[in-house]
Amino acid sequence: MEATPMQPWPIAQMLILLALANGTPVFAKKILDGRFSRPIDGGLRFFDGRPLFGSSKTIRGALLAILMTTAGAPLIGLDWKIGVLVGILAMIGDLLSSFIKRRLGMASSSQASGLDQFPECLLPVLACRGALALTLLDILAIVLLFFVGEVLLSRLLFRFGLRDRPY
Known part of the structure; x- marks a missing residue:
């Protein structure tokens, strides 16, 4: 049996959409400051008395992330529905982490290396694996590249004052 080669373009497409989904809330926070920053959980607390998600998870960030991935998908040759799916699942993964x-x-x-990256990357990638014909090797490459890219880009964005703290 012949090994299936990695597919650079579908890997790049997923990484672009993941970057849009996860970067948009960071830029929105800097651009819009405190405007329109209502927490998704509305201040609710779980049974343990702690916040459900926390104040940094906002409706503004989630909606803008979904809008950006939806708008970005056709620009890189994907159906807008893939963009919606990636945006929604990346935000669900981010909420799960929180x-x-x-x-x-x-x-x-607060930072939790791995927990901050894997759910918001893996959920959308697994959901899109059929539509993009992603192999197991492609999925592993996307997760690894996203993790490394998130850590490195986070430090760069912090250095330029666009992020409050690096990973």
């Missing part, structure tokens, strides 16, 4: 971090007693916007 939910878990709150249960672990970590403060909002």
